[in-house]
Amino acid sequence: MNSALLRGFLNKTWRTSILVPLKTYVPQPPVLLNLNCSRNTSFFNKLPAEDIWRGVTAVSNAGKKRGRGKGTGKKTAKDLNRGQTIGLGKKNFVWPGLNSPIIRGNDLIQQQPLAENLEREKNIIKLRDSMGGFRMMKLNPIDRGWSGSKMPGRSIGPPDAVGDEEFESFDTRVLENKIVFIMKGNMGRKRRYSVLSVTGNGNGLAGFSVAKAPEVRTALRKSKNRAGQKLINIDLCENRTIYHDFYTGFGKTKIFCFKKPEGYGLVCHRAIQTICKVVGIKDLYAKIEGSTNLQHIVKAFFIGLMRQKSYQTIANATNLHVVEFQKATNGVAQIQAVPLTTEATNKPPNRIIDFMQYTLGNKIVLKKKKIAPFYVNTKGHTLYQIKQERFRNQANVRLHKLVNQ
């Protein structure tokens, strides 16, 4: 300790020293004054560590209002002193007077090295790792919504029972959860949460509703229960899909829905996917044109589902047979509906009616041309394709070989 202090002192004297001429006179160059200024007060030794840390990581109040620093608070400072004691360090040593008494009995204890402690470093790092750090809320992967731990897409259980009537086998999913403001005469800008949710039993019975409340939890509950009060019955084709392709719209949102064969799955906007799961539709392709406003999508889709016609209705309206051709049955005609009155049906129709055109209400889906990736016409890609060509059947051959051994 002493030696260290002394060294510091000497250093300082040297820095501020003035070259003094020696007693014996020797002709000298002019006196040179070397003066180094040092300032010992600074930002770092004036403020406590806490303030310094906050100054680096936090955002000012004004900044916060503008939406800066959303991630602050996730990282906390680590106390590096924890787990360390004076006298015990990298070098395991006996320091008399620091970590051991100076005199034991009649003996004067000398400085001496001890066996190296390999565990110490590891333990300290382990302790530091366990400190602080932001922990995500534990959420089972199955319960996750569309994105992280956010509400949209997440299940909030069946609506609450009304009297003795329980909503068995119902499930509610949040579609939208957002903050909305209104102006009040006495309170000014008032903040509320708006929740759009859809509930259904997975078997053709479903409802949706929007509810607002100052608290998220209340809004969720209100929305869920209100959806339970607004149930709509939707007929499912073969208990898995829609009866026919249809066009539907609400506001600027236009949706084209297509009936798909078994095993196709749900290929559509995530909101429509969620609704389909709740309603019980398993195979569907939907294309949205125009606005993707969530509330409009939901409303348009429900309107479309409700407006579906049965094959018999279509056959009666057009006076034509409705026939299905399945590729799985070798493309043989299967009659789905026979018109009630067959008078004049044998005349060729004055115009050719396409079934899809009829059900889509003469709307045509916008089919955009796919833009080829930038590398398609490059030399490297051509070479790659040439090299790959010989492996084009490899996966098949490999599979067959594995099967047949």
Place this chain on the structure above:
Amino acid sequence: MSLFRHIRSLNALQILRPGRRHLSTASLQYDQDPQPLFTDAETQSLLQSMTQLQLDKVFRKRTVPDNSTEMKFMTPDQLEKEFVQAIEKARHLLQMPPIVKVKVDTERLISKDAALKDFASTKYVFTDITYGLPQSERKVVVRESDGTLAYANLETVKRMNQLYFPLEGRKSYIPRMFTDEELLKSALDTHKYEFILDRATVQYEPYEPEFHNILSRVFEHLNESKQFDLLRSTRHFGPMAFFYAWHRCIDDLLYDMIRRDYLHNAAELIALSYKIHKIPLDYRSTLEQISALRSTPAEKALEDLRNSIQAPEERQRVGGIEQEIHLAIGKTENDFASDEICLKFIEQYIASEHALKKVQLELAIQTLKEVNLEKLQLFKGLKKAHGVNVN
């Protein structure tokens, strides 16, 4: 890369394996050339009639890569065309694989050029790959390393054909189910008869001994498990009936037909066995009588299709109550009449020395007679009640 290595090592093992494993041979084999009898027009019509044409079964749902559906509007005229096409397609799907005799490989030398000896260390195979030739006419010759030029053997010809003009579904190696006794047995035990037969038909040519062997194995197993209905309305029912008739073991199939009330089929089966074994009994007159009373399977299927598009009120107007009664009972007067003729013919067979399981067949006939009598009474009663004249 490790997978590559694995496959390569497996391939090496396969090459090293001494000789291909073979299935055990079936006990029943065709002793003469069955082809003339099988392709005979009369036999074919009998087999087709026995096969029946159940559209639901022919066009049942299968696993396909693209199972999409298409909806269409159609006028009755368009539908009629569609029905005719469907029947045509069904008949095409039910075309029977031919039963021909096993071809024996013969060595056919073209020339022996001693001067060309050791021209190369390997054989050379030359294949005529002219477009549009049938497989049987494609010339394949082999130049041996000792200078001999000869026509290739059947195996090489088949291999070359598959190489240049691949048949969909046929593999260049033999599927394991046809080399591994246990696999074939497990397939048979789970009654996957159609699958086995379909695959054998694709994999083998009809003249190959393996094809005959597999067919016999399947039919023998079927005769024991008695699941004949699995093959009804498939292209393999005809060859199966032919096989039993040839080897004088039709009784189980006959019993099954009687039990399911396919009496005309039973009569046809007996007639076929008479025909094959040249038994001096007149079966042609009986067959003529039956065919006069009954429509062919294709005609019947087309009729059913046409009826299916009639609106309920129209059905009332056209066929009236008579058709309703026929639908309810499932038989018409003609059917009852043909049943009478068939029963006589079958009883004659059972009484003869050709039937082996007499007691069982007699019992089945007796039960059927009682059921039919009840149906007939109900049929007549219904007609009377509705005021339709009974003949």
